[in-house]
Amino acid sequence: MSAMSNTNWDRRNVLRAAMGLAATGGLAACGGNTGRSGGSGEALVQYFHAYGEAGTEQAIKRYAAAYDKARVTTQWITGTNFESKLFSALLTKNAPDMFEFHPQIQMIKSGQVADLSDIMEPVKDDFNPADIASHTIDGKIWGVRMIDDPQFFYYRKSMLEDAGVEPPTTLDELVEAAAKLTTDKVKGVFLGNSITPVMNPLIWSTGANTLTDKNEIAYHTDEVAAGLKKLRTMFKDGHLLLDAPADWWDPSAITQGLVAIQWCGMWAMPVIQKALGDDVGIIPFPTSADGGKPAVTNGGWSMFVNAKSKNVDLAKEYVKWLWIDQKKYQEDWSLSYGFHIPPRTSLAESATKLKTGLPAEGVKLFNEFGHFDNPAWTQAMIVALESVIADTVRKGGDPEAALDKADKIVNRELKKLFG
Template sequence: MSALSSNWDRRSVLRSAAGLAALGPLAACGSNNGRSGGGSSGKELVQYFHAYGEAGTEQAVKRYAKAYDKAEVTTQWITGSDFESKLFASLLTKNAPDVFEFHPQIQLVRSGQVADLSDIVDPVEDDFNPADIASHTVDGKIYGVRMIDDPQFFFYRPSLLQKAGVEVPTTLDELIEAAAKLTTGKVKGLFIGNDLHAVINPMIWSAGADTLDGKNRIAYHTEGVKEGLKKMRSLFTSGHLLLDAPADYWDPSAIDQGLCAIQFCGMWAMPQMQKTLGDDIGVFPFPKVTDSGKPSVYNGGWSMFVNAKGRNVDLAKEYVKWLWIDQKKYQEDWSLSYGFHIPPRSSLAASADKLKSGLPAEGVKLFGEYGHFDNIGWTQSMITALEDVFADCVRKDGDPEAALDKADVTVNRELKKLFG
């Protein structure tokens, strides 16, 4: 089995949480929560995980849970591309999980769906990446415990670049030129995902902009972003972009199978790429879009949340503390044994020998220099608004200014609802 053979699209979960009310009609989907119903003690917990593609992950999660002696912990390992719909539908029912993995989304906080975990995180807060803490904090309270950090960048075949006389791109223009020179026969120069959504935020950051500024105001509507959209349009129409890969950007099969010379993907795929390609693999960040821009690395990842409306909130918090704060051996195993991820705990990251040399070390370095984290205030409606901009300006030949104006209406409406 390929280490990343799952058909699960990581990005769709990363960009979900459209609002609990909207998922009302799906509530029946979450009725099978796997509770054993056993025992008079009531010491039972249910946790939801999406099906990771890396082999051994399901067994690892269940092994950790079995080692917990204060409750019987049942794991729902949800396969397919509908993890978020099943999760959010279940949260509307009495069979909701006590603990679940997801990403920081302010709607979960505003709706009272996730518990404040400040009391269990505060004692070790200084050992977490500060950006991970910031991305889970609302009004001074911490919601969620980060499990892994997943930086994403471009992977390339040095042998193919050398053969084509191409240097590693440092600008978006150079990336477009490289894609042209690297396209030969059945090999396309570049793969950035079948729907292109994975590179929207990196393009914005590399244009010297952001989704929102520090005061939760629109920060993406800039001349640099408009220039980036025009360049992405030229890339899309060039014929040098792989658009019909058998799996999306998160799976390394496109570059592993020789379908492209450069692929946007995540650090989790490094072991599989190295197994297939040996030393013929390198990484570089999303290159700067404009002269005033800067390379960027998107940091994905997963976090553990406690259902504030669950039956056993205190017990669930104890379990999350036990597994994702106290049990460093399991945290290290989870980050390093099934694909490569950066531990969000500084002490674990410092001792992660597998990340200290070669390609993983280069990935860690890029993450440290150019990493960007999710903004908890950037909601699904906002995400969709910029996906629509890409659809209009990159896939079609729409005007960037008009498309961004349209997005502004949606984003400002959301910001007013959330922040007044």
């Protein structure tokens, strides 16, 4: 789900955090009773980042209150850097028993998360196979996916029609469209204030990937370098929105008419449709090289159990109860606040809100062009490629040099993980 304008951090980059974050201290500043003292019975604490959609915090707390085997307290963490606050807390005695995050190989290697195979095995055939694959490391399943979040371009149909522009199917067409759609009041395209959300889609749209199946660098190609130059053209020519009041995960840039085409997530679809009615369409990140194909980022969030919790078994029981047994809550979480694709196949198939119109198109793009989490893609690797965008698109540096620089960091990380 989205962090709307109440936060100002890019919380949707896949695999945003790393266990290796230097971290000290607890979470005093985050507020909220930890639930560890007073009252009777067992107590559990869970961490969630502050979702932007109205009603989400109340929903998570409502589900927790319905559980009768423990008092479950939710830390709803607002502000920036959910991941660093989470991983700081995991190093203290006030660590949460359960927390939401993305599948990451470091968490397993460092013994931070509990093996959830026993609760997942009986139901894994009812989960999206790609979600099971991204959460399976060393033959064990380490997390329970709660929501799948495709990200793609939204466009204003009327603005494209007025400019005589067809929805772009190639990156060259997107560059041309950005120029034609930019006026003194409207920018052509919004890729996020930092432009970094489209780094991975750019790689995928050339036909490349971040890593090979053997965990070697796969992103450093001539086609990716050429794609970076095309993004640079849009930046240099002033056709990108760069100072949006809220970042890319918030749909206000497109709903307020600041931009004609915006990269955002399916979570924002109800808000966008309410604001714009039928004057909105969606497209994947367009093909950017011969042999490439359009790309959609599949983000999302999963529930993990802290392996160092004093109540691992009880925490696992709660996670099973809520995210495996309680289908009505899972459906509510996916469909009542923003639009997300339920990772449970049975729920996805019965989700009437996603069956027609724009939501159905979003599901189709997710199924056809979506790329899921790679648990070997670490925070340091993410930051390395974010620097490539900064060095090339924003500063006009040589893509080859920037990619060479990233390679050193990525190879160092790969060596740490795989020897």
